Amino acid sequence: MxxxxxxxxxxxxxxxxxxxxxxxxxxxxxxxxxxxxxxxxxxxxxxxxxxxxxxxxxxxxxxxxxxxxxxxxxxxxxxxxxxxxxxxxxxxxxxxxxxxxxxxxxxxxxxxxxxxxxxxxxxxxxxxxxxxxxxxxxxxxxxxxxxxxxxxxxxxxxxxxxxxxxxxxxxxxxxxxxxxxxxxxxxxxxxxxxHLRFIKSMVQDIGHNVIVPNMYFKLYFNRLKRQIEDLHLVTGRVLTRMAESGDPESVSEGNRLAQTAASIEAQYQEIYRHYETTSMFLETLLRRRHFEEGRYVLEKREVDLRTSVLEPQLERYRQALEERGIRIGYQLGGAPDQEVRMVMDRGLIAQVFANFLSNAVKYTEETVLPGGEAGKFLSYGWQVLKDYFGPALPGIRLWVTTSGPPLRLKDPMTVFKPGFRADNVALESGTGRGLYFARQVIELHGGSVGYRHDGRGNEFYCTLPFEQEPRPPRTLSEPGGQPKGSEADAPAP
The missing domain is CATH 3.30.450.40 (GAF domain)
Structure with a gap:
């Protein structure tokens, strides 16, 4: 030039x-x-x-x-x-x-x-x-x-x-x-x-070429599920006839058939779980309103935190955690076994928890706990905080803790900046976007994120407003099942 x-x-x-x-x-x-x-x-x-x-x-x-x-x-x-x-x-x-x-x-x-x-x-x-x-x-x-x-x-x-x-x-x-x-x-x-014209066009293409075709997989999964159910029925009949024949070799082959059918169903369940998670993330992250408004737009509804958000993501990463020798347990604090229903954008909050677990897979290190037990450990949990956001405005704190030495940071919030990668990640792939994404989503919900090392491990946490849908007032009932003050109590004309 x-x-x-x-x-x-x-x-x-x-x-x-x-x-x-x-x-x-x-x-x-x-x-x-x-x-x-x-x-x-x-x-x-x-x-x-x-x-x-x-x-x-x-x-x-x-x-x-x-x-x-x-x-x-x-x-x-x-x-x-x-x-x-x-x-x-x-x-x-x-x-x-x-x-x-x-x-x-x-x-x-x-x-x-x-x-x-x-x-x-x-x-x-x-x-x-x-x-x-x-x-x-x-x-x-x-x-x-x-x-x-x-x-x-x-x-x-x-x-x-x-x-x-x-x-x-x-x-x-x-x-x-x-x-x-x-x-x-x-x-x-x-x-x-x-750029805006292109984004608007791309959003329509995503809906037509990604979201809608992905919905057809649900139909295919339902068909496959029915075929697996038929396979179990046929396998049961075959096992019965083989047992009646008294031929040990036939019985052995029948048992292998039953094991294969069970293995197919287990693989189906795992693939379907991944499909549900991937579909939820696709539909959440590629939501049309995100592109139209140039920001993440929340679609909040009440869900069960444990069964709808946390446990599905834990199952998604369980195999990867086990392959790395990371044990999910209570050594670093346990998750309460209770139902917690709250209002949130399920897809985005699930992605936040998924990012915490993804980092856990890559960065959990071996340690020796105070009791002498050695290994790699992960725990997660939540706690309702009364009046955290003000009088009668409770919060809920969620965390994921993993064993390992503390991160060397002057400011703990540095880990939530875009592109940040700690000095212990040289051998692991990553973009430094996951925790920044988590911070954006949590702050959109009116909450906050944080990091600390509690002496046992690295804890990444977020605190959300503990919002629930209003419940109808409960009315005391008289014997016989009629609420007090109902028409049954009214005097006859």
Whole structure:
């Protein structure tokens, strides 16, 4: 690629709010920049006409819609106020400039150009044509279709400029800088609209090509289940006849047939459990409203926490845990054996628990418990917390604890940041998204997440509002089954 001649001057990147320790520091920085800008404009000493040109540009740039109208504003201001004609070249890729628009006869201009001594990263006066590079906003260069060389979007060419003096050069450069930032925002906006159109189309494709076909598997599973039931009936009859025959070899073969049928059913049950979980996650994560609103949208209803959320995910990971030699037990604290019904988005909360268990499979390490027992251990549980979110607003705390040394963290919440991976995961695959996803889901429910090492193992936990659907008031009944105050107690007319 041929690049522009000459080095580009270094530009100080504006700070973001994340760079400051306090609100006061952020305010102080902005006040300082305002004062510096006041000094800059005193030094610019722009004429009234030049200042009005900038003001008119900002007002009209916000008023007009469409790229063509924006180009017209950019070119007509120099024509009306300074009698300058202009052309705009924009980079289509890292090497190619295309003529976007011109206030003069476009037929006489080259429609495609490459980097040369005029289209460069510096201001160039060639004859009576002044070429000013159109700068993008460096902070948002990564949002463009490609990384612009030297942070340049294109070139703004004006003429006749042979008589333009140094001070007027400065004004025209500042004017083109403002064109560049406005143009950058419009390119990003157009690109975002394209993304939104694609996402809306993709959502429809997902429903048509993924969700609906997946529902047919339920029909296939039901058919397979009936065939397995028929297989058991046939196997039972075969075993009876073989037993009546008295032939030991026939009985042995019949028993093998029964074992095979039982094994097929066990495999069917395991596959069906995975299908149910996968279907739930597909329908939950690819929910249409997520894409339409650009965020996770909860669909909450009351479910049994243990039987509908926790135990299905535990069964899903049980084999992987056993293969790693991880024992599920009560050495690190046990799960209460009780029914807990609460309102939640079942699919999303199940995915949170699945992420906790997925990490447990990969990162549980061997340890020696205080009682002397050695091995890899996992436990999970929950506890209702009275008035946790305020008076008469209980919470429920869920946790997964695994054996192993503590994570080396200055801030325990670091593990819930996107892309975080601890220093003990070099041999395990992962993206660092699971715990961040868990944090998003729990916070959407109005809860919180956390990590701690309690001396026995690493505990990942979340606390949710303990919401339940309202129950109808219970009415005391009189002997005979009629509620007190019912029609049976009313006096006869």
């Amino acid at each position: 041929r690049t522009p001649d000459g080095p580009q001057a270094e530009r100080e990147k504006p700070k973001s709010g994340l760079d400051f320790d306090s609100v006061e520091d952020r305010f102080d920085y902005v006040v300082k920049r305002i004062e510096e800008k006041l000094d800059d404009y005193d030094g610019y000493d722009f004429s009234l006409r030049q200042t009005r040109a900038l003001n008119i540009f900002f007002e009209l740039a916000q008023e007009v819609r469409g790229r063509d109208m924006f180009y017209a504003v950019c070119m007509m201001i120099p024509r009306v106020l300074f009698r300058l004609e202009s052309s705009i070249y924009l980079l289509e890729d890292e090497e190619t400039f295309s003529l976007a628009d011109s206030s003069t006869d476009r037929g006489r201009l080259e429609s495609v150009r490459t980097w040369d001594r005029e289209l460069t990263d510096r201001v160039v006066l060639s004859g009576d044509h002044l070429h000013i590079p159109i700068q993008c906003n460096p902070q948002y260069a990564d949002l463009l279709p490609f990384k612009p060389p030297h942070n340049i979007l294109g070139s703004f060419v004006m003429h006749p400029c042979s008589a333009v003096q140094g001070h007027e050069h400065l004004f025209l450069e500042k004017y083109v800088n403002r064109v560049g930032y406005q143009l950058h925002q419009r390119i990003i906006g157009s690109r975002n609209r394209e």
